[in-house]
Amino acid sequence: MKETPLSNCERDFLLKAIEEKKRLDGRQTYDYRKTMIVFGTDFGCCFVELGKTRVMAQVSCELVAPKENRPNEGFMLFNIELSPMASPAFEQGRQSELLVKLNRQLERCLRNSKCIDIESLCVVSGEKVWQIRVDVHMLNHDGNLMDAASIAAIAALCHFRRPDVGIQGDEVTVYSPEERDFIPLSIYHMPISVSFAFFQKGTYLLVDPCEREECVMDGLLMIAMNKHREICSIQSSGGIMLLKEQVMRCSKIASVKVSEITELISKALENDKTARKAGRCGFAESMPQQRITALKKDETAVEMTDVSEKATGIIQKAEAPPSTIQQLVMPVPGVGLVGHGVQNSWGIDEDEQDEIEVSDEEAKMEMEQKQVEQGDVVELSDSEEEDVVILHPETADRNNKNTSSSSHQKVPAGSKKKLRK
Template identity: 55%
Template sequence: MASPGFEIGRPSEFGVELTRLLERCLKESRCVDTESLCIVAGEKVWAIRVDIHALNYEGNLLDAASVAAIAAITHFRRPDVTVSGEEVTVHSPEERDPVPLSVHHMPICCTFAFFTQGKHLLVDPSLVEEKVMDGKMVIGMNKHREICMLQITGEMLLLKEQVLRCSNIAVVKVTEISELILKALENDRVARTSGEKCGFAESVEPKKITSTKTDHQDVEMEEHDSDKMADTSHSSDDDIQIVRPEDSVEVKILDKGLAAIGEGGQNTWEIDEDVATEAMADAAAAATSSSCLQGKGDNQHEVIDLDSGSEEETTMTLSHDDLQTHRPTTTPAQAASQKSADRKGKKKKKK
């Protein structure tokens, strides 16, 4: 329901991580007095469970879930209980007013997203920002500056100063959110006392469609060296001479299947002129050697330089006439068969 990326059934890795972080933030921090949940020592206790239903996932679900969980725990009321000997009586809300839970403090999660190896910091990332971030740090803290949970994930390294800076930002955010929760709980209590509409279901107007909308904010970005290099590359591209088809250009035939059009423009590939000259000389030498190998006649196929000190292997190309002159008249097998035939002929003559 919250997002098409979530499947029904077995929880995903993200769901398991979210559940464990909430347990560390709420359960292991002992924000609720568990002794007050005891009814009969060693026999009966109250079991508290928090179910979170996400309506729309647009990023940073952990912070929203922690705020909703601690607000639900603080707002929850359990039935009053009377213990008489071994008899336990649970009173209905009509008989006795429900009893609130004993909450020591309100831990709230605050998520920080990091970009470019921790150089840029972002608080409360959205879904798009979570997909491109290098890593994140989650701090669970209450308004008393007590850290209840801390987790760092991602491929990045943070300095001590960065962690302290994030903790100082988290204190401000947690204090503001705690005051909003307490204010909302007080308004709900006043509404229930005066008999006005209260609760989420009663406060929603059925004939209206609510939507979230945020105004676009301009972000000032500093110009980096990479942007300057990109501008320089664009300026160098403007210097390239563009040859149009209608211009009269001379075509030079360099070799078979090789031609050159025009004289070219300014060198923009940052290649040393000496290297380019040597490459052109090597190409011309290769073209000359190939023309020498072809020769003028049919029997001239190779030119061998005996003065060169090269140790590479040479390949000789033989013509059809050379193969006929060097080919033996008879093979060893044919000579043996001829000898055996001559012997048989001599034996017949003797007989």
């Protein structure tokens, strides 16, 4: 595992804050972070949130053959998974030093402390026993993974139910939940781990360190204890020497924290039992429900009774529309408005429009002059509804003599003549 190193400024800031008995999240020296325990739909599925550290534990069982030297005892297996989803420092498929340490500490905390009656897991002596497996998945790493893993594992074991078994001769029958109710495990006590971080060679002490505090600590002390103040396991790492008074003080603090967490687990189990009787269980039910109301009553809505009176009241309360529109914003380019008092939205002023019309007329006159010079058809009038007289080139020679007479011929006002060569 490759941890992201802190800068010198961050390290100095953290150590200075610890000397002044201040922490980044505003906690006191011996305060635990907010802890939440939620159980899934299946038995043995537990989700623990310790601050921003999130852990999920799942318990499963299987019938296997026992050991030859211990034919009446079942098995307890523990597996912790550190995936890159929890932290970029974790590598997939490799057992880091942290992973090995966490697995060993969890086994000492739960299996070596004899918290579960493994002889009750025996089905047929020397032939069939139950193998209980606890898989702990780290979902998010924000420090103190051991405490979160121990809480999730023991809570999942307390919540787990194994199938009932029937024996007839040499046959072993495993009953489904519809046939027989599942049986809980025999748990004597609930050992819980509490971690203590030491700074400045053991001068300063913090409970439940976060990830940044773990990066600058000199040593770590983990004490697993139950609510009866019985120490199940103790382990120190970091290479610092602790005095007897320091260990005793940590054990007293751990006894208080363990009793609080044990009560929290018991309360969570009772709440889950009550929720299952009501038909509500699982992670989705534990989340706060923020329902959306689709239909909202409008005060201006008009009902079918007394329509005329309510309509008259609404019209009287409504404001009169403005006589003229001062400003209009066109959302789409190329769209124009027509109306008296409406600002021109085409981007062309009236003066510019007059200039454009005059320039169009001048261009039209120039085109007509060019057509006359080239011998094209010439229109003598702009009217389109009056008669048009066309002179063809073939009849031009015949009518040369009559041009003088035809020129004196009266042409109706507004008529058109076209000449072609």
